[in-house]
Amino acid sequence: MNFTTIWExxxxxxxxxxxxxxxxxxxxxxxxxxRAWFAxxxxxxxxxxDCDRNGNLWAWWGRPGSEQAVVTGSHxxxxxxxxxFDGPLGVVSAFAAVAELRALDFQPARPIxxxxxxxxxxARFGVACLGSRLMTGAIDPATARELRDGDGVSLxxxxxxxxxxxxxxxxxxxxxxxxGALVELHIEQGRALDGLSAPVGIGAGIWPHGRWRLDFxxxxxxxxxxxxxxxxxxxxAFAATALSARDAAAxxxxxxxxxxxxxxxxxxxAICSAVHAWLDARAADEATLDRLVGRIGxxxxxxxxxxxxxxxxxxxxxxPAVSFDPVLRDRMAGVLSAEGSVPPLLPTGAGHDAGVLAxxxxxxxxxxRNPTGVSHSPAEHAELADxxxxxxxxxxxxxxxxGR
Amino acid sequence: MNFTTIWExxxxxxxxxxxxxxxxxxxxxxxxxxRAWFAxxxxxxxxxxDCDRNGNLWAWWGRPGSEQAVVTGSHxxxxxxxxxFDGPLGVVSAFAAVAELRALDFQPARPIxxxxxxxxxxARFGVACLGSRLMTGAIDPATARELRDGDGVSLxxxxxxxxxxxxxxxxxxxxxxxxGALVELHIEQGRALDGLSAPVGIGAGIWPHGRWRLDFxxxxxxxxxxxxxxxxxxxxAFAATALSARDAAAxxxxxxxxxxxxxxxxxxxAICSAVHAWLDARAADEATLDRLVGRIGxxxxxxxxxxxxxxxxxxxxxxPAVSFDPVLRDRMAGVLSAEGSVPPLLPTGAGHDAGVLAxxxxxxxxxxRNPTGVSHSPAEHAELADxxxxxxxxxxxxxxxxGR
Numbered sequence: 001m002n003f004t005t006i007w008e009x010x011x012x013x014x015x016x017x018x019x020x021x022x023x024x025x026x027x028x029x030x031x032x033x034x035r036a037w038f039a040x041x042x043x044x045x046x047x048x049x050d051c052d053r054n055g056n057l058w059a060w061w062g063r064p065g066s067e068q069a070v071v072t073g074s075h076x077x078x079x080x081x082x083x084x085f086d087g088p089l090g091v092v093s094a095f096a097a098v099a100e101l102r103a104l105d106f107q108p109a110r111p112i113x114x115x116x117x118x119x120x121x122x123a124r125f126g127v128a129c130l131g132s133r134l135m136t137g138a139i140d141p142a143t144a145r146e147l148r149d150g151d152g153v154s155l156x157x158x159x160x161x162x163x164x165x166x167x168x169x170x171x172x173x174x175x176x177x178x179x180g181a182l183v184e185l186h187i188e189q190g191r192a193l194d195g196l197s198a199p200v201g202i203g204a205g206i207w208p209h210g211r212w213r214l215d216f217x218x219x220x221x222x223x224x225x226x227x228x229x230x231x232x233x234x235x236x237a238f239a240a241t242a243l244s245a246r247d248a249a250a251x252x253x254x255x256x257x258x259x260x261x262x263x264x265x266x267x268x269x270a271i272c273s274a275v276h277a278w279l280d281a282r283a284a285d286e287a288t289l290d291r292l293v294g295r296i297g298x299x300x301x302x303x304x305x306x307x308x309x310x311x312x313x314x315x316x317x318x319x320p321a322v323s324f325d326p327v328l329r330d331r332m333a334g335v336l337s338a339e340g341s342v343p344p345l346l347p348t349g350a351g352h353d354a355g356v357l358a359x360x361x362x363x364x365x366x367x368x369r370n371p372t373g374v375s376h377s378p379a380e381h382a383e384l385a386d387x388x389x390x391x392x393x394x395x396x397x398x399x400x401x402x403g404r
Numbered sequence: 405m406n407f408t409t410i411w412e413x414x415x416x417x418x419x420x421x422x423x424x425x426x427x428x429x430x431x432x433x434x435x436x437x438x439r440a441w442f443a444x445x446x447x448x449x450x451x452x453x454d455c456d457r458n459g460n461l462w463a464w465w466g467r468p469g470s471e472q473a474v475v476t477g478s479h480x481x482x483x484x485x486x487x488x489f490d491g492p493l494g495v496v497s498a499f500a501a502v503a504e505l506r507a508l509d510f511q512p513a514r515p516i517x518x519x520x521x522x523x524x525x526x527a528r529f530g531v532a533c534l535g536s537r538l539m540t541g542a543i544d545p546a547t548a549r550e551l552r553d554g555d556g557v558s559l560x561x562x563x564x565x566x567x568x569x570x571x572x573x574x575x576x577x578x579x580x581x582x583x584g585a586l587v588e589l590h591i592e593q594g595r596a597l598d599g600l601s602a603p604v605g606i607g608a609g610i611w612p613h614g615r616w617r618l619d620f621x622x623x624x625x626x627x628x629x630x631x632x633x634x635x636x637x638x639x640x641a642f643a644a645t646a647l648s649a650r651d652a653a654a655x656x657x658x659x660x661x662x663x664x665x666x667x668x669x670x671x672x673x674a675i676c677s678a679v680h681a682w683l684d685a686r687a688a689d690e691a692t693l694d695r696l697v698g699r700i701g702x703x704x705x706x707x708x709x710x711x712x713x714x715x716x717x718x719x720x721x722x723x724p725a726v727s728f729d730p731v732l733r734d735r736m737a738g739v740l741s742a743e744g745s746v747p748p749l750l751p752t753g754a755g756h757d758a759g760v761l762a763x764x765x766x767x768x769x770x771x772x773r774n775p776t777g778v779s780h781s782p783a784e785h786a787e788l789a790d791x792x793x794x795x796x797x798x799x800x801x802x803x804x805x806x807g808r
Contacts, residue, residue: 220781
């Protein structure tokens with residue numbers, strides 16, 4: 001089994017034929033098929049699969065707890081119509097690295113585990129890195145169990161329907177205590193490596209970021225009879241806010257995005273009584289992020305005032321700035337330099353399970369070049385040669401971390 | 405049976421407990437319950453209920469075709485979370501007027517019919533006045549059968565599931581030929597009558613209006629890693645267009661509304677690859693409407709250009725200007741003036757089945773005062789006394805039109 005073999009067996013699962021993108025939402029049929037693929041792949045490599053209390057999948061080489069384990073992996077769930085690489089590349093590369101170590105007859109001095117964290121994208125239940133947050137105690141399990149998807153199904157119900165006992169979800173200190181180091185390989189979601197002509201980079205840290213929900217409340221009226229002056233149109237207040245957010249992000253050299261919006265009542269001939277919009281905001285440091293979100297909130301309040309609309313803004317999730325473990329980072333850089341390449345060190349605006357785990361265990365990341373920078377899109381792509389370079393880098397890192 | 409009795413039996417059907425608004429979409433369970441109410445009410449008034457080939461409901465007093473009939477009614481379907489009055493007030497008032505004529509032992513010289521047209525709001529299949537358009541041949545039946553709701557269900561399938569033969573849908577010249585006059589009573593969807601201190605008005609005509617679909621196509625990218633300069637964010641192009649539409653409407657003394665918007669992929673952490681938005685535009689005359697939509701289209705093209713996004717605009721429906729039959733209008737005004745009030749003559753920006761029928765038969769409208777002007781909202785309201793004045797006006801008009 002090599003990278004391509006493992007990759008191609010996962011590729012058809014959860015792909016939408018029309019868009020060419022993936023719809024692998026946690027605890028759905030597509031997710032269950034990804035999980036079955038994980039167990040089959042683990043089994044064929046002689047690894048023992050375990051699903052932890054929070055729905056994260058583990059494939060163990062060696063006995064957990066005998067020594068602190070070297071863990072590598074990523075996630076299998078996707079955003080709506082996401083690409084093939086975001087998440088799966090890390091899991092497939094982890095299995096391919098284990099296959100390579102097996103072929104080299106490597107004898108690990110401590111356990112190695114491949115992990116696939118649940119609901120990393122937050123596409124179904126709205127909270128990113130939900131599996132790793134639950135495991136590390138970064139989210140209250142009672143709150144998490146009551147998170148609901150777009151159809152009103154709770155996480156607890158979705159887990160129960162998938163045969164899991166949601167009552168057990170929550171901090172798993174025993175499991176966290178068994179982890180000596182976590183290395184997550186991920187496709188880059190920008191073009192920095194491409195600009196540096198480097199196939200692989202090492203993660204420096206993660207920008208602080210969060211998600212805010214803005215609720216604009218106007219008044220539903222007939223679109224054909226209500227004078228402009230009598231309107232309280234929530235859509236117009238939202239539209240002005242979306243444009244202001246872009247300007248504020250440019251001024252703060254940061255990022256602000258409205259990617260999800262729900263209009264009520266949602267009829268073409270009714271003025272919106274409400275618009276719910278989700279702001280994704282990220283910046284190089286927390287002070288800048290505060291300034292950015294403050295400006296957008298103020299712009300939203302002003303726009304709401306102009307249109308006779310009420311506005312509320314609430315933070316739905318927040319991830320503080322992460323600096324990856326400098327010892328692990330330097331050790332990975334040393335290994336890869338010895339292999340012949342000096343990998344660049346990259347910050348990223350994207351959240352990752354490794355960023356969540358970094359609060360509890362030494363964690364690091366490897367990035368694989370993305371020639372277009374496109375991500376969260378069916379057009380997301382990495383060249384096979386770069387993926388193979390990534391597997392070789394990960395193999396060398398695992399051999400070093402798990403070696404004698 | 406009086407107005408209140410008939411009204412209160414309809415009131416609970418299809419009401420959403422949370423919003424207090426109505427979700428009576430055609431051919432759904434709520435609609436079927438409304439239809440059952442129609443048949444029960446008709447039966448208790450000694451009227452014979454018939455469902456025509458296009459799903460419009462008729463309750464006949466007298467034999468259709470014996471003489472040209474006097475028809476009155478409106479529709480029972482609603483916009484999402486619509487109010488209780490828009491549509492139902494006309495049907496309930498029609499039954500109440502028939503009850504009044506029965507109580508007066510009125511002997512009609514020609515048939516009287518109460519009608520409830522199907523899918524007037526277009527809330528399920530996207531085309532307003534679908535039932536009356538099909539009946540009068542204003543829409544191709546093959547096209548109509550293939551209209552789909554948000555879940556991809558076609559009109560044909562929805563009708564079949566409700567026990568109707570969708571293959572028979574289409575122009576019904578025999579039925580249209582049996583109509584001598586149509587009078588639709590409707591709640592006003594503005595505040596003109598309130599300003600004139602008049603409980604009831606007569607429709608002058610309907611502004612030309614239509615619905616346009618704007619498709620903005622950008623590129624899905626990761627919200628946390630894609631530089632502002634690299635983005636092709638469809639949401640920003642839409643937002644700029646929504647604001648421009650408001651400005652253009654003000655300049656043209658007309659109306660433009662975006663009440664429905666769908667963002668793709670629709671994840672909070674993905675830049676929008678596409679935004680589909682529906683423009684509702686109305687103006688006093690067709691030249692002004694053309695100018696308004698032209699300006700909005702041009703603004704959308706410019707916004708799309710600024711954000712590296714493609715834009716397409718397509719007309720989904722159009723209703724030309726309607727002037728109600730002047731003979732019928734004058735006759736109604738004469739009857740009501742003889743009753744003691746001189747009703748004002750009102751133009752309206754809202755489409756109605758009476759506007760569709762006006763192309764084929766003498767048609768007119770009565771409006772009942774709406775003290776707040778609010779419509780297409782759970783807050784829509786008319787005072788009981790005004791509703792009763794409306795019933796009295798309709799009773800007098802029917803007695804005149806159907807009398808000897």
